[in-house]
Every structure is written in C-alpha cells, then in structure tokens.
Amino acid sequence: MMTVLRSVAAQTRPRVLPTAGPEISSCWFTSSPRNASTITFGERAQKEQKEEAAAVGGGGAAAGGGKGKEVASYWGVPPSKLTKEDGSEWKWNCFRPWETYQADLSIDLKKHHVPKTFLDKFAYWTVKSLRLPTDIFFQRRYGCRAMMLETVAAVPGMVGGMLLHCKSLRRFEPSGGWIKALLEEAENERMHLMTFMEVAKPKWYERALVFAVQGVFFNAYFVAYLASPKLAHRITGYLEEEAIHSYTEFLKELDKGNIENVKAPAIAIDYWRLPANSTLRDVVMVVRADEAHHRDVNHFASDIHYQGLELKDSPAPIGYH
Numbered sequence: 001m002m003t004v005l006r007s008v009a010a011q012t013r014p015r016v017l018p019t020a021g022p023e024i025s026s027c028w029f030t031s032s033p034r035n036a037s038t039i040t041f042g043e044r045a046q047k048e049q050k051e052e053a054a055a056v057g058g059g060g061a062a063a064g065g066g067k068g069k070e071v072a073s074y075w076g077v078p079p080s081k082l083t084k085e086d087g088s089e090w091k092w093n094c095f096r097p098w099e100t101y102q103a104d105l106s107i108d109l110k111k112h113h114v115p116k117t118f119l120d121k122f123a124y125w126t127v128k129s130l131r132l133p134t135d136i137f138f139q140r141r142y143g144c145r146a147m148m149l150e151t152v153a154a155v156p157g158m159v160g161g162m163l164l165h166c167k168s169l170r171r172f173e174p175s176g177g178w179i180k181a182l183l184e185e186a187e188n189e190r191m192h193l194m195t196f197m198e199v200a201k202p203k204w205y206e207r208a209l210v211f212a213v214q215g216v217f218f219n220a221y222f223v224a225y226l227a228s229p230k231l232a233h234r235i236t237g238y239l240e241e242e243a244i245h246s247y248t249e250f251l252k253e254l255d256k257g258n259i260e261n262v263k264a265p266a267i268a269i270d271y272w273r274l275p276a277n278s279t280l281r282d283v284v285m286v287v288r289a290d291e292a293h294h295r296d297v298n299h300f301a302s303d304i305h306y307q308g309l310e311l312k313d314s315p316a317p318i319g320y321h
C-alpha cells in the first residue's frame with residue numbers, strides 16, 4: 001500500500017518552483033521567494049508599498065488597518081508580489097502558487113475498507129449513524145451540505161497533526177512527516193470550504209450550527225485520538241468515504257439540472273489549476289478526488305497502528321492530494 005501511495009504521490013506532487021532568482025517566467029506562475037525578496041525587491045518593493053499606501057490614503061486599508069501596514073514596513077518584510085504566467089496579479093493571500101496542484105482524477109473512488117474488527121465496525125457505524133441526521137437536515141441541498149460538512153472535515157487533520165506535533169516535542173523524536181501530511185489535509189479541507197463559500201452563502205442559523213457542531217466534534221475527536229489513533233483515523237477514513245458519496249450525489253444533481261452548473265469560483269480555478277472556463281461540476285470533481293486521497297491516507301494511518309507500529313515508523317504520503 002505504501003508503495004502505491006508513494007508512486008501516486010510522485011505523480012501528483014505539485015511542480016516545485018526554483019528557490020532563487022528574481023523572476024521566473026518559465027513556470028505557470030512567476031514568483032519571488034521570500035528569501036530573495038529582501039535582495040531582489042529591495043527599493044522597488046518599498047517604492048511600490050509607499051505608492052500603495054498613498055493610494056489608500058496612507059493607511060493600508062486593504063491590509064485591514066493602517067497599523068498593520070506600518071508594522072510590516074518597520075520590520076522590512078514587504079508582502080511578496082506574485083504574478084501568474086499571463087502576467088496578472090496573484091490575488092490570494094490564503095495560499096500561494098506553489099501550494100496549487102492538479103487533482104488526480106484517476107483515483108479509485110470505489111475503494112472501501114471492509115470493517116472486520118470491533119473497532120472498525122464501531123467506526124463504520126458511528127459514521128453511518130451521523131449520516132442520517134445530515135440527510136434529514138440537508139436533503140438534496142448539496143451545495144449547502146458540502147459547505148457545512150467541510151467545516152467538520154477540516155477538523156481531524158488539525159487535531160491529529162497537533163497531537164503528533166506535541167508528541168514529537170515531548171518525546172524528542174521525528175514524526176515521519178505525518179504532522180505535515182495531516183496539517184496538509186486540514187488545509188486542503190479548509191480550501192474546500194473557502195471554495196464552497198463562494199457558491200453557497202451560509203445563513204445565520206447555519207453559522208450558529210457550525211459553532212455548536214465544531215464545539216462537540218473537535219473535543220470528541222480530540223479525546224478519540226488520544227484514546228485510540230487507530231480508531232480516530234478509521235473514523236476519518238469512513239467520513240471520507242461518505243464525502244465521496246455526497247459529492248457523487250452532488251454531481252448527479254448537477255447533471256440532472258437540479259443544481260445550476262455555474263461558473264467555477266476564481267479561487268478554485270487557481271487552487272486546482274483548472275482551465276479558465278471551468279464550472280462548478282469541474283470543481284466538485286476535483287474536490288471528490290481530494291476526498292478519495294484523504295480516505296486513503298486515513299485508512300493507511302489506521303492500518304499502520306493496526307500493525308502495532310506508530311505513524312513515524314512509516315514515511316507519510318506528503319503531497320498526496
């Protein structure tokens with residue numbers, strides 16, 4: 001399994017941008033790495049910053065307040081200016097060009113871990129029982145459903161990554177890359193949320209529901225991970241299997257015309273390197289592929305524990321989107 005994961009990871013790993021040089025035009029994006037910025041940007045960046053500050057009334061309104069702008073300038077860390085290959089400005093602060101990737105749509109969506117042990121069955125039926133209230137609440141409002149579920153889906157990776165981080169510190173030992181892999185998953189899930197936020201605007205009571213659900217789920221998953229990482233990863237693996245099912249239903253509704261196949265949000269086009277004319281259907285396809293990767297990573301993690309090993313004993317599938 002590890003071999004398969006590694007080989008797929010190698011195929012899907014984002015292109016690595018050079019780390020030196022002022023501006024690289026041969027890549028999909030041009031970039032000026034942080035280390036180089038103080039050297040290559042130098043006066044030009046500061047001049048641009050001053051011009052920007054002057055343009056917004058000397059206050060850095062775009063950065064959320066004049067003080068933030070002054071602090072950035074004081075420390076001499078100007079925000080790096082990035083441009084796409086076509087020369088247009090890179091406008092996302094929440095992710096950078098080197099974090100983008102093309103989804104591996106060839107991944108097997110039907111793979112399923114058959115529950116055999118008591119813990120597996122417990123994990124499986126826990127997830128199945130959570131689906132019932134979700135189905136009743138959202139019915140066929142898949143856009144809304146996706147957005148709300150992503151607020152939950154981004155929790156396990158962060159909790160697992162955080163606990164492994166603390167364990168690594170406590171024990172003075174490396175993590176085998178699993179901290180990074182799980183935090184990558186959390187970030188990827190959060191990007192799903194940022195994408196669906198553009199398609200479905202949450203209502204006040206939905207936001208309130210997220211508060212409540214997050215409070216319960218974060219703590220429950222935290223305790224579960226402390227008690228049994230093997231169970232926690234298995235639960236996440238099954239949650240991801242359900243996510244694949246939900247997005248498949250979403251696609252069916254789009255194909256039937258029950259959900260309008262609107263233009264893909266700009267953030268999705270840049271994050272997944274989609275063609276400019278992509279639609280919501282294309283976005284759901286790549287998100288579903290991501291969920292299948294999360295399924296594999298979490299079942300894999302659980303299997304490692306089942307073999308009496310710790311995650312650090314088996315290199316993590318970093319970059320396996």
Ligand SMILES: [Fe+2]
Pocket residue numbers: 150153188189192243287291
């Ligand atoms: Fe997701």
Ligand SMILES: [Fe+2]
Pocket residue numbers: 153189240243290291294295
């Ligand atoms: Fe996921």
